[in-house]
Structure formats: C-alpha cells, structure tokens
Amino acid sequence: MSATPVVALVLLALIWGRSLPPVMVLLVGVVLIAAVLVAVHHAEVVALRVGEPLGSLILAVAVTVIEVGLVLSLMASGGPEAATLARDTVFAAVMITLNGIVGLCLVVGALRHGVVSFNAEGSSGSLATVTALATLCLVLPTVTTSSPGSTFTGPQLAFAAIVSLALYAVYVFVQTVRHRDYFLPVGPDGITPEDAHEAPPTARTALLSLALLVISLVAVVGLAKSASPAIEAGVRAAGAPLAVVGVAIALLVLLPETLAALRAAARNRLQTSFNLAMGSSLASIGLTIPAIAVATIWLPGPLVLGLGPTQMILLALSVVVGILTVVAGRATVLQGAVHLLIFASFLFIAVTP
Template sequence: MPTPSLLRTVLTPSALARPALGWGAFLATLAARPFLSGHLSAPVLWTVLAAIVAVIVVCAFGVVAQAEHLARRLGDPYGTLVLTLSIVLIEVVLIAAVMLGPGEHATIARDSVMAVSMIILNLVVGAALLAGGLRHDDLRPNRTGVSAYLALLVVLLAVAFAFPGLIGTDGAYRPGQAVALSALTVVLYGFFLLRQTGAQRADFQEVVPLPGPVTAPGRATDPGPDTAARPAPAAGPHASHREAAGPSAGRRAEVVTRTLLLVATVVPIVLLSHDMAALLDDGLARAGAPVALSGVVIAMIVFLPETITTLRAALGGEMQRVSNLCHGALVSTVGLTIPAVLTIGLVTGQRVVLAESTTHLVLLGVSLLLTAVTFTGRRVTALHGPAHLMVFVLYGLAVFA
C-alpha cells in the first residue's frame, strides 16, 4: 500500500486527533499537578474529573477503532483477541493506578472485576440479545466455543471471588497461595489462547446451519436442535474480517501503522489514569458513595467502546462474535487482571482482598447459569435479553443496598 493511501485510510485526521488529545490532556494535568494536589472545591473537582474521564473515553474509542481495523485484517479469533486484550490492558492500567495511588484500596480489584463480570454477562449480553433478537430470527452461537468460555469462567471466577474467603485469610490469599494461583491462572489462560488460535480455532468462528432434508423442490425443513453446524465460509458474513487489501507488504505496513497508533493512544490513558484515580477517590468519598462504586465506574469507562462494538455485531447477526467479544473479554479480564493485581500486592506489600459477599456470589452464580441456559440452546432470541438485564438491575440494587 503506497504512502498516500496510508495517509488517506489510516493516518486520518480523526485517528491522529485522539492521541493528540490524550497527550495534550496529560501535559495539561502535568502542568496543573501542584494545583490538583491541593484541596479543590467540589465543582472544580467534578469538572476536572469529568474532563479527564471524557479524554480517556475518547482515547479508548480510538484504541478500539484501531483494534477493529486490525481485527478485519487478522480474522477471527485473532482480531477479537486484539480488541479484547487492548481493553483488558486499559482496565489493568486503571486498577493498578488506583492501587499505586494514595489511600487504601484493598478491594478495588475485586470491585472492578466483579463489576466487569456483571456488566459483560448481563448488561452487554442482555442488550445485544435484545437488539439482535428483534432484528434476526435465527441467531446461532457456536455452542462448543461458548462451552469452552464457560468452563474457564467457572474456574477463574471461583479462584477470583470464592476461594479467597475459603482458604485465604480475611478475604485475601496468603503470599504462597497468591504466587501459586497467579502462576496457574496465567498457564491456564495461556493454554486457552494456544487452543483458541490453533487446533480449536473453528470453535470460535460463526456457524451456519446445515440444510435439512428437502421436502419440496427448492425447500428444506427447519433443521432440528441437534443439526450440525459448520464454520461460516470466508465468503459469508465474516468475509469482511479477512478483507484483502492489496499486496502483503501493503497489509504489513497498515498493520504496523495501526499498531503504532494503538500504542500511541493507549499510553496517554495510562498516564492520565493516575490523576483520574486520585480525583475519583476524593469525589466518591465526599459524596458518601459506596466503595464498590469506584470499581463500577472504572468498568463502565473501560467497556463502553466494546459495548458499542458488541451491539454492532448483534445487529449484524454475528452471535459468535458477540460471545467472543463478551465471554472472551471476561476470560481475558479475569485471567490477566487477577494475576496482575496479586503480583502488585506481593511487590508493594499491599493486601489484596478478593473474597466477595454472599449476595454477589449468588448473583455471579445466577449469571453463569443463565449464560449456560441462553447459549447452549439451538438458537438465542430476544426473550433471553431481558432476563440478563434483570440480573444486572439486581446487581445495581445490591451495590447500593
């Protein structure tokens, strides 16, 4: 791809404006740090916090935009992995910024990952099923791929939220347990990625039903619930994820350029997250808000761009892509965030409380059971969406109870 084409299709004004905005905002906060470190009035505090959050959201959209373009070049499941890992990186950075900032934040990782779990399993999935089900009558996930996601989620979420209260001390793993479980979690997640991108790659691609027996010329009966499914061919609805874009050298140039843009947009998010964490902590403390609300805010900021991407996939009838974006993102979140925060706790000597309350564990169990019921049927419909949304409402009530 020649340079003029790169300038026209990749280095667009909007693509360059996002990292420029992020770096400009960081330089501004750096210059104003003596002012921000003092006692700010409530209106000033919330105005500055809102401005920083807005810049982080704009930059996050830029990260997702570049990741989506890379996804089309690399194909599923590689493309989805680029997107989800970019989002998870932002979340890990934001949680780490809070942990390393001033104040005591022993439960921030637990609250953030729990909020992410509820948002993904219920709010995003529920909205996607409702939107996609109202537009399409025949939405079929790849049940083998969803089953693999659920198998890992059951184990990883139990390690994250249930076992710290059962085998740990005061809701936190002891140092030896933290080291062992962090290593095992990384190994399990690494093995999952190896299989997902290798021998079991077809399990995470879109499926189309095999035609049933013909009962009249040109007409086939509706395939039954046990009808086999095969990965959608390259010429099908996912052909856009394997678009050809000229010579391989041109494609490599585009991939490299978009990767550099992605990194340039992520870095200011990392740098701004420290100021956001300190101001958010101060603002919620003044408002008397629940401690867990900080984790919910971080989760909502991080997954807003991916939520929009998921809704687009649902409206396009790409139900396995919905699962890849949601369930794959949650597997990556738990599989990478928990080892990261446990490592930070070990290095800094901070206590990392992960054990959840009975109420939240029940909500988590209901969410996993509902996910299994929804995605292991022959097809999913709009009726499944409100059930997931109802569980998210119950989670919101539990946070403020």
C-alpha cells in the same frame, strides 16, 4: 482519530502533578474515554496485520493494560479503602459481559430476527472457562484459611496467577487454532460460514497504529492517575461505596467490545457477540489478575480478591442462567431479558449494598 493520542498526551503533560478544578476533571474524563476507544481501535488494526492467534493476544493485552493501569492508579492513591478495587473491577467485568453484553445482544438479535442461533460447543466452553477462573480467583480467597480476610497468601496468589494465564492460553489456542469452527457464526440454515476477513493493513499503517497505541496507553494510565483523587472524592460525596469506581472502570474498558457485540447481534451473528463478551471476561480475569498479583510486590497493603456473600450469589445465578442460555444453541428475547434483569440487580446492589 490519529490526533486523539497526541492531544491526550499533551493534556497529561499540562495537568501532571496539579490539583484539578471541576471543569478540568470533566475535560480529563472526556479525553480519557476518547483515548480508551482510540487505543482499542489501533490495537485492532495491529491485530489485523499480524493475524491470529497473535492478533487476539495483542488486543487482549492492550485492553488489559488499560484496565490494570486504571486499577493500579486508583489503588496507589486510594489508601486502605482501595484494597478491594481490583476485585470489584474484575467482578464487574464478569457481570457486565455475562449479563449486560449477552443480554443486550440477545434482545437486539431476537427482536430483529425472532430466534437467534449460536454454537453451543464454543459458547459452553467459554462459559466453563469463565466459571473456573472466576471461582478460583474470586471465590476461593473467601473460604481459604491460610490468610486473614478474603485474601490469598503469597504462594496461593502466585498459583492463581499461573493457572489463570494457563487457562487463558488454552482458551486462545482452542478458539483460534484447534477448534476454530466452534466459534464461527451460525447461519440461518445451521451452517457455520467463514467470516469475511478484511484486507490486512499495510506495514506502514500497522506501525503507525502501534506507535499511537503505545501513546494512547501511556496517556490513559497517566490521565487516570491525575483524575483519581477527584473521582474518589466524588464517590464519597455521593455517599456511594468505592465498588462503584470498579464498576465505572469496567464499563469504560468494555465499551468498545459492547458496541462491536451489538453490531454483530444486529446482523444475526450472535456467536461473534458471545466471542467478544466471554473473551473480554476471560481476558479481564486471566490477564488482569496475574498483572495485579505482580504489582502487589510494590503496592502497600493487602489485595482483597474474595467476593462477599451477595456477590457470590449473583455470580452463581449468572453461571446457572448462562448454562441454560447456551446449552440449546438457540435463544429468544426471554433469555435476553433474564440476563438484563440480573445485570440491573448487580448495578442496584453495587450502589445500595
């Protein structure tokens, strides 16, 4: 695993500035996925060393750097058609987390354990924060009138970025300091036990992981930029809308969190699964939107953030179903199936709008 960042960096040096044949595009894709997984792993090692709440911030920032790097690489080379890529990626992340990850975890947990339990207080608070951020950053641009199209004016975008950061900071504080017990797994008897903490790595191990994390992030952003022309050409050749690229980015970035959430669900620790899912959604909005907002200073063209009518309906449906799922603190396989069907509808509409 330690060799992956170095291999990715060497590959980046070999292909930089060159037109890639199909075989090389496939190789870059494989190495890119491996580098993303390794980057998140090393971020987790560093997070375990420094403790909370700084550890959660390091992990979220690492994942956000990957997401922002992929989005900016494609936006910089995609022309006017890429103006909606940031919106499509963030919206895809919300739908994947609220429906895909939550649905899979509920199904896996309920099939193994019958009825699964979680903290309604922590889960409902997370969902409320996701709803507020998604509405502010993805719905309001569609209905504001100060700028044409589904865009914010400069001051509006700055305000949305500041509010996003503020809400995310409050969420991290509540989850890790003020009301940490609301986010602990619920036991079979209804008691919330403390998580068993792994022994923190040594300072040397943490420093090595930090160096490999930086190398991985550089490699991910560079490889994504090199492969972006081939990715866009493939999407156009398939006749699919560019929004599919945003879905692919979100799926790639959220893969490690999805696997970790499923492992927790299999152990009947649904609250941990919900923390990972909704925490990833919050980081995707609360950190990515401000980063993209700053990047628009150098990017040409407008930043389209507002959702279309179909996307807003799917978002509203996800929020309503999510509220009904978390309010009781208990769920069965039925709730998981409903979330998965909403997620399947999102994927189908993304490909055939």
